[in-house]
Every structure is written in structure tokens, then in C-alpha cells.
Amino acid sequence: MKPLTWIRLFLFCVSAGQFRVVEARNLCAILQEKVDSLLNPPLMKQAEQILRFDKTVMDIGVLTEDDAPKAFRFMCTNVSGRTVQLTRVNTTCGCTAAEVCTGEILPGESKEIVLIYNPENHPGTIDTNAFVYLSSSDTAPVARLTLIGNVLPTADKWARYPYAMDKLRLKQNRVEFREVGSGRRSSERVLCGNSGNVPLRLSASGIPEFATFRTEPEVIVPGEEADIVITIDASLIPAEKGDSFAFPVIIEGVGGQPSDRTLNIMVNRIK
Template sequence: MKRLYNLYCLCLFCTLYPWKIQAQEGISRRALEELAEPEPLQQSALFFNITEAQFPKIPEEHEPVTVEYGYVNRSDKPLTINKVTASCGCIAVNYDKLPIPAGGKGTIKVSFKPKGYSGPIYRQVLVYTPLSADRPTVRLTLTGEVIASTDAWRGYPHKLGALRTRQRTVSFGVTDRSAKLAEVIACGNSGKVPLSLSAAGLPPYLTFRTSHPVIEAGKEADLIFLFDGSKLPVEEKGTITLPVVLTGLEGVPEQRTITLVIKLD
């Protein structure tokens, strides 16, 4: 009851004095998460060598950061980790689901993906065991700081030479083999020279064009793939997967490839 009252007071404070919370974003998230989640057990059965870890300042483009939290079962009987929950979708957790024998050791690997996040970071991972059905056995925390990306094209994460795209896969769901369908990939020219793109070797039932014949440097456009079911061979069944290599870009073919998936009902 006291924790609910404290959470109510903190939320009321955030409403009345929002500028103070904005100035200390990392601290406020920590306070909110620790109040919102159930308090861990006061126990000594599952002992962790560390429960709080910190990563150095990293850029948003950095690879995921992985931290290992080692533990030992100090009880006199096997103990199983029932589940592990994370406070953010940016966290991936890997742990052994087999029973931990008395005196047995193991690790929980926690990976944080910085892309899409910036500023102070506080994330928590709650570890549950049969010691309690409602309360976590232990709380693991990960803190650090992410430097916001300066990449003007970060909304287009896929690089095909100077061309940046939102995705590298196009899917057609074909329910009528006589239908004409179109799929679009948003893109942008991150280079310093105009781009004129084409796709060679397409089957008769597929065509490709761009929304602008020439994509000027620094400009956005669309890659347009057109499907004509009337030209599809009758013997084609199931799913067709086609790698399409774009021409007009630098790089080996694998770096200039869009994958088309055609699902035939």
C-alpha cells in the first residue's frame, strides 16, 4: 500500500513540475520503474556477483551492448528460473531454463540495442523463481548513456551504396492471379551525385521504376515494384522469392539487392 501511495505522489509531482523531471530524465525513469514493479525478495538462495551494471557512453549506431550477470545457487536444493522480464523492447535476455543444482553457477545475458534511444539509459530486468509467485527474486539493472545519432538518414536504415531505404524486402500477397499489384519502398539519395536506377533480369510479370526518373542528391523518392498476375506462368505455385539487383549504384551485387517475395494462394 505504501508503494502505491509513493507512486501516486511521484506521478502527481511529475504533473505539477514536469520541467524538473525532464532535466533528470534518467533518474525519473528509474524512480518510476522501481515504484511500478514489485519489490524483489530479500533472499540469499540465488546470489548474483553483480546486480547493477553500467556501459560506457556509446553512439546510437553502436552494436548492441551485452552484459553478463553471474549467479550461484547457494541453497541446498535445485532452483529454476521461471521467467525473466525486461522493462523495454530494446532489451534481449538469454538465460538457462534448466534447474540450477545446489551450488551450481550460471549467467544471465542482457543485451541492450541503442538504436532509436538517446540520453541517460536505465533499464531493469526482473528474475522470477519458485521462491515467490508474485515477487521477483532479484532485480538486475543496466545504466549508461547513448549519444543521439547525427545521421540525417537514420530513418532509412538500409544502405545500398548511396541509396538508403526503409526496408530491403517487398512482399506481394496474390489471391487473384489476374490482379495487378504495386508495392513501394521509401528511399533517399544520401550521396552527392544524382541516381538513375534500374533492375535488370526481371521476369515478365514484374516491372520496376522509381517515382522520379532521377533521384537528386539529398532527395527522397520511392522504389516501385509492379506485379502483373496475368503474365505469371500457370505452373508457378506456393511462394516465389526473387533477389533483385539494382543497377546505378556502387557496390557488389549483394549490397544492391532487394528481395521480392510473392505468395500465391
């Protein structure tokens, strides 16, 4: 091939590659714009001439994760001179719920919108929005209501461990082995902790021959975290077990009925 042809081919490849990079960037920008429009849609034009709010931003101060959900009230008045139809209030976070009676708001009539904020499992800065929609504009909200503040972490160190087996606290009570390869050993871990005042040394009963149970560290001292480690040796699994099966592991070393200290193990074998 002639040198000039090589040069032309090279330049074509470079330009094609640059075009694809630009095309990918443009696509990402478009997708980001769509996400932003869903999370933070632009308000209806001249919205303040339809519904007037006593406030649209409320500083709710400092809460803790241990606090119960709290209600915060916004009042709006129809200043448009005509009847409007309130259709919905959308919140942007699972920590916030809206309570409002939808329907007609007559000229000069006021309506209360209540935002209920739940600080549980939401430590850190509060910055959550709710968008108010009318039937006259189903895509552009008439108002954005914002709660700001701060949530302090819970005083209960073990609150994020939802499963309790006496003084043993666990992140989960179910373990899934998604892919246990033929002839291989696979391990899964469960984060746990000792919420009591005495050390815990755990073992397991009812565990099948193809599985083992241990903790790391072996002794869980009071107030400390650890890992429960379940290991499965696929070469020892009986053929009649099939490709998917389950078995329970009863944890010993803590109090309670066996049903209250059971880990459920799910196994999926691949060949």
C-alpha cells in the same frame, strides 16, 4: 404483440447488452492484469531479508545508438542466514541481457549480477528491468533491478537502412506480393535513400514483362529518401508460373556486382 410485451422484450435486450459490455470490460481487465503480472511481477514478501543489494536502480546516464553494449554491475549479499539457490534473472527488453552464475549463495556470501545494455536501435528513454528469482519462489522475484537513462539517436542517418547497394540504402532487399488478384495490377514499395554525393537515377534489368520498376521521385538527390515501386500486372503473368513464384530484379544505376544489387520478388496469386 401487446405493448407490455414489447417493453419487456426491449428491457431484456438492453440488460443483456449491458451485461455483455460489463463482461467484456471484466475480461479485458483480467487480461491486462495478467500481462502486467508477467512484465512487472510483484516481489517476494520480505525479499530484502533474503538478498540485500547495494542498489536496485542505476542511472546509466546518456548513451548514443552508436555506443557499444555496456555492462552494469549489481552486487547482492545473502543475509538470510541460510543457503539460497539463485535460479535465473529475467530481463524485460531485448536491449538488455543478464550475466550471472546461478546456483547456491551461502549465508553472508555475495554475488555479482551484470546487466548488459545495448543502445543500438533503441533511441529515447531507458527504463528497463531485470527480475531475480530464487528456487524458493519461482513466480515472485526476490529483486527488481532497473536501468534508467537516455539514448541519443545515431549520428549515422542511414543506420536504419540495413541494406546497402553502393550509395543506395534500402530498408529491405525482399518484396512480397501476398495477394495478386486475377486481372489486377498490384504495387509494393521499398523505402530507400541516397547516401552518396551525386544524384541517383535507377532502372532495372532482368525484370519480366508482367512487372515494372520505377522510383518516386525519379531522381534521388543526395541525402534524400525515395520509394522503389514494383508493379505487377496479373493479366500478363504466364499460366505456367503457377500460384507462387519468385524472380530477381537487378538494380542499375549503382555500383557493385549484380548479386549485390538484387531485389528478390515473391509473388502469390489468388483467383
